[in-house]
Amino acid sequence: MHRVVLDRQSAIPLYYQIQQTLLEQIRSGAIKVGQPVPSEQELSQRMGVSRMTARQALKSLCHLGVAYSQRGKGTFVSRAKLEKDFRQVLSFSEEMRVRGSQPRSRVLAFKRITPSSGVADALHLSPKEQAFFLKRIRFADSVPLCIECTHIPVHEVAEAAVASAEEAKLLRIRKKAPVFHFTRTAFLADGKPIEFVSSTYRGDRCKVVSRLTRSGKSAAGKVPHA
């Protein structure tokens, strides 16, 4: 952050470049939960942009839920941010599908385990490999509807690609913009496949996911509400 890191020739907006810089500092732990991020004035001076642009960067952090602002005090790294990271770690296919909504659920357990042989088989894991274990109650209008136990391998990947013409139009992004492709098949207990889903996600809305899919470690051991 000491040096100007902005590329003014780039098509990437300045506020977005600043946002990414700050996100990286937060992820890396350089700015911790509860601590202030640089103020609007400080950012505008350091980065050589107008205060409105610095402000837009900070507001975008707030909209992501990563930070919150307090009049007269500053802008601080949100505690909820970690929870959202989790949601995105856990999100993948499932949690991503409901983004923008507020699925109500309570986490009963969230830990890193060495899965049972049955689960390991299902996930094609060797006996030693670890997985996240997540046990949740899901609510519908405050009525508990479902108990869900999820296992996710610690190493997990999403497939990156570029948007086709049709995808670009539907998602209102430019053609050849980055997207993620997910494909999956859902099975019943008896092994019978019941659902085949292919999904295309906007790359610009899922960057955290792609990062987390590569490391995915920061989440272990916490028990947030999803």
Add this chain to the structure above:
Amino acid sequence: MHRVVLDRQSAIPLYYQIQQTLLEQIRSGAIKVGQPVPSEQELSQRMGVSRMTARQALKSLCHLGVAYSQRGKGTFVSRAKLEKDFRQVLSFSEEMRVRGSQPRSRVLAFKRITPSSGVADALHLSPKEQAFFLKRIRFADSVPLCIECTHIPVHEVAEAAVASAEEAKLLRIRKKAPVFHFTRTAFLADGKPIEFVSSTYRGDRCKVVSRLTRSGKSAAGKVPHA
């Protein structure tokens, strides 16, 4: 909107006064779903504010989920409210999982097809067997986030069982009440399994699912909003 309605002496921000005016017009039906709200330029002229202030009013509408903006086209009233009405028609295994939330999505296609060989393989279907094909756009805050294509075999079954003591307590139902068990594994495109989920659903809240899984016909050919 013809007259200046803003109170510049008020402590209420101008952008907020404009937002409230627009919200009232949307609620009253003066501006209907899918129709454009006044553009930034038009608002700034009519209301006698700078374009940035008009813009802030429109963005606040978007953040509320009431409207969405399209570059080069305009800002339009979101159909979020309408989408809720049709949600439950399509509650297969997936949709049920997000009950209690308000997943916004639009159905582009929903029909009964004879799937391609690739999909048939994934679902273990014989070449002649049919599947439902469901194509949707999913929204997050009125931003299209994902295109999703789902194939579901016409004959689909959920595994019925009775609730264990723990399940009964968590779901607040009586012991031995009917429940459904789902188990599934999610895969990436390369066939790598990334998620293993076992779920227990309340039987009394999932009748739609059980109905659809048995006949699966009532929904065929319809093109509702989910």
Add this chain to the structure above:
DNA sequence: AAGTGGTCTAGACCACTCG
């Protein structure tokens, strides 16, 4: 008093959509 975020202005250039 100094620093912060909240609001606001009056311009500007751009990429995009559409007729």
Add this chain to the structure above:
DNA sequence: GAGTGGTCTAGACCACTTG
């Protein structure tokens, strides 16, 4: 080409918080 939203500037005044 006209209209739209997206970004950006270089200022400004305000209310608020803290030392």
